[in-house]
Amino acid sequence: MTIYKAPLDDMRFALYDVLGAEAVLARLEGGEGHTRDLFDAVLDEAARFNEQVLAPLNATGDEEGCHFDKATRSVTTPKGFKEAYRQYAEGGWAGLTAHEKFGGQALPAVLGTLTKEMIDSANLAWGIYPLLSHGATSALEHHGDEWQQEVFLKPLVDGRWTGTMCLTEPQAGSDLGLLKTRAEPNADGSYRVTGTKIFISAGEHDFAENIIHLVLARLPGAPEGSRGISMLVVPKFKVNKDGSMGERNAVAAGAIEHKMGIRGSATCVMNFDDAEGWLVGPAHKGLVAMFTMMNAARLAVGIQGLGLAERALQNSLAYARDRLQMRALSGPKLPEKPADPLTAHPDVRRMLLTQRAFVEAGRVLATYAALQSDIEARDADPQARKTAGELLSFLIPIAKGLLTEAAQECTKEALQIFGGHGYIAEHGMEQFVRDARIITLYEGTTQIQALDLLGRKIMQLQGAGLKHFLGEISAFCQANQANDSVKAFVGPLAVAAKAWGDLTQAIAQSARSNPEELGAAAVDYLYFSGYVTLAYFWAKSVLAAGGSALSPDAKQAKRDTATFYFTRILPRIHVHKAAIEAGVATLPEVL
Incomplete structure (x- = not known):
């Protein structure tokens, strides 16, 4: 059985230290009682439920699967799934972020995002059932008639339906x-x-x-x-x-x-x-209501990628620390042992750091996006709501597209660390690889996310969200250009952000003469955008770590992982830029 321990320390670091969400949420409408003590209590209880109830059902649910009775047209879920849902509903989790008038607890979306990540790490297949309920709830809340809201929302929110x-x-x-x-x-x-x-x-x-x-x-x-x-x-x-x-x-x-x-x-x-x-x-x-549902679901699927990558990282890191294989090239690290642990080998560390780099910055991205939805819904300032909505709309295809594609890479690297043991079912790694494959497909493939980002959010909407986000990055870089603690990251981030803006303008120009250039550039543009986005959140994380309550080792780990990201992952933007500049002419018809 694979292990899972909710990463509460890093969740709180992202929420409180990097994003300052406690102060933001307190000033929003209905935020008077939204204290850190309340949030922490909810996160602690969510961790208990997911670690003790859902995580043990992950492998058995995959092995058993669902059963379909052709005569009755009914489905029986794997053993333990129904009971877990009963506990979920009785615990009030179905209505955690729903409006109070429908029986919900009206807690912030950021809290729902972090609890959802735990569910997806613990048991992705089980988590799909309540995910669809949240989408239906959102659509009816925004578009349903009063009687529909009264009749359908209350039982959805309390989990009976x-x-x-x-x-x-x-x-x-x-x-x-x-x-x-x-x-x-x-x-x-x-x-x-x-x-x-x-x-x-x-x-x-x-x-x-x-x-x-x-x-x-x-x-x-x-x-x-x-x-x-x-x-x-x-x-x-x-x-x-x-x-x-x-x-x-x-x-x-x-x-x-x-x-x-x-x-x-x-x-x-x-x-x-x-x-x-x-x-x-x-x-x-109907498409208006559908997109209300779809946008919530797309961010939720990005969180699925984050959850899978987190659990893959936990298991591959534990295995790499314990598994003895060969000697380090610089000489024995454990001379009293017959071999050194896998972590002694540089390329194993590369695979582990790749996972950590995507997971920890991805967590900040998902939490930041959820925070924008809270601001959009409950800020007293109309302009703040408008800006947050534009930022959220812009970031959803990036979060969905990049985090699900990153999950492919992270689960693959986790399996690779296990070697042949990862390929067999016993250690659970192959399930993560199989489970991760769907998340780049449903709720809009990566290609659909890329076209939404470039075609709609950039071209049709004149890049409103991008302008806000680049402005935020620029302000961060200017404020910290002389700050020795982040100077090594601010310079490359500023260069990458400028390149992002320049590349966007170049694509828009080429698309005016040939619209096919949008389709040719879209996926590479999504990756480019995603890598710069995570670079920004890594720079913010390093800055926040310095003033946080993290241990000295944890602070150093943040800096080390950020350095790895900036030197080994962020440079991928150059490959994507070259592919975009090659243009649609390099994509001839396939005969």
Whole structure:
């Protein structure tokens, strides 16, 4: 069994020391009682639940998988999963950040982000079930009618019901304009929803008494393409407007997928056969509600990458310290032993430092993004809310794209440290590699994130979020250019940030003459952006470490890892810049 210990010290360092979140959250609306003592108590209890309840179910859930009964169209989750969810719901975790009027605790999004990282480290497959509920809750809170919020949100928030996002169809993956599911109006204001959706996470399971599906469909006379899409709420059991549950609705799982990873998560084919549903938001405006759900989910999937990388690091580091293999090139480190530990070898240290560099800066990135969502939602200053919203929108594709791709690298390096022992199931490393593979695909592939970043956030929105972020980096560099503790990082960071701005302008210029240049540059641009973003958070971390309560060894580890990042990972931006400058002409048609 793999180990997992919640990295509470580093979480608190990111939250309090690097980002100063305690003071920020206290000044926001409803933040009077949001004290450090409260946050720490929640984090401690989350650590206990994830270490003791969820983490032990990770390997067994992967081995057993979900069971589908064709006769009843029901799904049974792996042993222990249902009981773990009962404890999760009873502990109030389902409503941790939800609004109080729906029964939630209204705690900050940053706290939800850190607790979610623990869940994803402990048991990624299990964590997908509540993840989909959070997405459904967000969509209904922002776009649902008053009666829909009253009837559906309260049981979702207290965990009695769960939710899904039903978007993808066999012929329509990322291109939702191709979807065929239809919704015909009834006299009572409801709709009859008919169609098939695939890849529906948590579409059917045994956790809750009802499952609330948010479904994209076309109404009669809808415009062609994505502008003709509506969103409907379709419960597994019909729900009356007084909140009482009725008969079984005409929606059921047709099958569950047999997958490479996340085997404890039920990924379903869902069939809607004149199922009763209710329109969420205006007709033909379903994409607006969908993107509310999707943006929350995309940041959440980035956190999945962070969680997987953290657990892979913990296990590969423990193994490297204990495993004796060969002698160090400079001579024996443990002459009394038959061989030296793996950590004596430089390239093993490279693999460990790569993981640590991505994990610790990635944690600051995820927490920073969540903090922007808190500011956007509850700051008294409208301009502060606007700026935070633009920053969050800009950072979501970076966080989702880079952190999930980094998880591929981190889990691969962790397995590599184990050698052949990593390839067999006994040590658990191969599960992390398999589980990590999906996170670059669902909720928008890395390519979709890259196009969103470059095509929408930069080109369509004139780079509003980028301007804010580069301004913040510039202010940091100017304030600390003479600070000896971070001088070694400030200079290279300033150069990289300027290169980021220059590269953005160059791409925009080339795209004006040939729009295909955007597609050719997008993924490399996402990586370039992500590496500079993490460099900024590493520089901030080194500065914060100096005045923190970290031990001298921990402070030195922060500086050492930052030095590694700046000298061995940040230079990757030059390769991506060269690829971008090569242009679309180097991507001929493949015949």
